[in-house]
Amino acid sequence: MLTDQDPTPKLPVIVVGGGGHAKVVASALLLHHQIVLGFVDVNPAAPPMLGIANLGNDDKVFDYSPDLVRLVNGVGSIKSTALRQTIYEKFVAKQYSFEAVIHPNAVVSLGVEIGAGVQIMAGAVIQPGSSLGINAIINTGACVDHDCVIEAHAHIAPGATLSGGVHVGRGSQIGTGATIIQGIKIGASSIVGAGAVVTRNVPDGVTVAGVPAALLTSRVTSRP
Numbered sequence: 001m002l003t004d005q006d007p008t009p010k011l012p013v014i015v016v017g018g019g020g021h022a023k024v025v026a027s028a029l030l031l032h033h034q035i036v037l038g039f040v041d042v043n044p045a046a047p048p049m050l051g052i053a054n055l056g057n058d059d060k061v062f063d064y065s066p067d068l069v070r071l072v073n074g075v076g077s078i079k080s081t082a083l084r085q086t087i088y089e090k091f092v093a094k095q096y097s098f099e100a101v102i103h104p105n106a107v108v109s110l111g112v113e114i115g116a117g118v119q120i121m122a123g124a125v126i127q128p129g130s131s132l133g134i135n136a137i138i139n140t141g142a143c144v145d146h147d148c149v150i151e152a153h154a155h156i157a158p159g160a161t162l163s164g165g166v167h168v169g170r171g172s173q174i175g176t177g178a179t180i181i182q183g184i185k186i187g188a189s190s191i192v193g194a195g196a197v198v199t200r201n202v203p204d205g206v207t208v209a210g211v212p213a214a215l216l217t218s219r220v221t222s223r224p
């Protein structure tokens with residue numbers, strides 16, 4: 001985990017992805033004076049990002065031993081978290097590990113569990129008793145109040161607010177600026193639309209939106 005207080009020497013990192021989310025996590029890494037060897041991207045001609053070189057496509061990672069580098073997942077999610085999860089699982093299966101990244105201006109309380117590869121961006125607040133599953137994103141300015149459970153690969157988008165005791169299922173996305181009242185359970189692989197106010201539990205594999213949030217679509221999900 002990258003925090004200002006952590007004195008442990010860090011392995012250099014490679015950022016997987018070269019788009020908008022990659023730039024945000026790269027910025028947090030550089031603010032921590034982290035050595036970033038480069039980024040990999042589906043576009044091997046993508047220009048340098050914040051002065052960080054493009055190493056080539058994703059397979060360039062395999063030029064580096066998993067004992068000598070850590071990875072940072074630079075793929076975000078706009079509608080589905082599936083690609084981000086796929087990338088995480090592809091490299092973990094090859095023995096690579098993902099570094100958690102916590103922006104120096106995030107507020108993470110005592111008593112918060114943070115899984116591998118979790119990313120907490122600028123201005124986010126996580127309150128005590130909450131747990132963040134592997135590869136989850138708590139994006140810019142999002143608030144996760146006390147005793148929330150954010151399962152693996154979920155994305156809490158910028159400015160979303162989760163009241164106490166909210167449970168967000170695996171791979172779900174809570175849209176920008178959405179509000180979820182206390183104790184609500186959001187199922188796995190679901191989407192909460194931007195600006196929604198969620199006052200009732202949300203099942204697996206659906207999209208809800210609006211104030212109060214209502215079912216927009218029901219989807220067949222391809223992931224567990």
Ligand SMILES: CC(C)(COP(=O)(O)OP(=O)(O)OC[C@H]1O[C@@H](n2cnc3c(N)ncnc32)[C@H](O)[C@@H]1OP(=O)(O)O)[C@@H](O)C(=O)NCCC(=O)NCCS
Nearest residue numbers: 077078157158174175176191192193194195207209210216
């Ligand atoms: C909810 C969402 C996933 C729906 O996307 P979609 O399935 O492509 O839906 P569409 O854009 O086709 O819209 C379908 C209908 O829902 C409405 N709608 C879409 N998003 C809505 C929202 N957030 N709140 C209320 N209504 C919404 C549309 O106006 C449209 O209504 P209509 O049928 O009466 O015209 C998407 O609009 C959204 O809010 N995504 C979250 C984005 C986000 O937070 N990104 C974070 C990036 S870091």
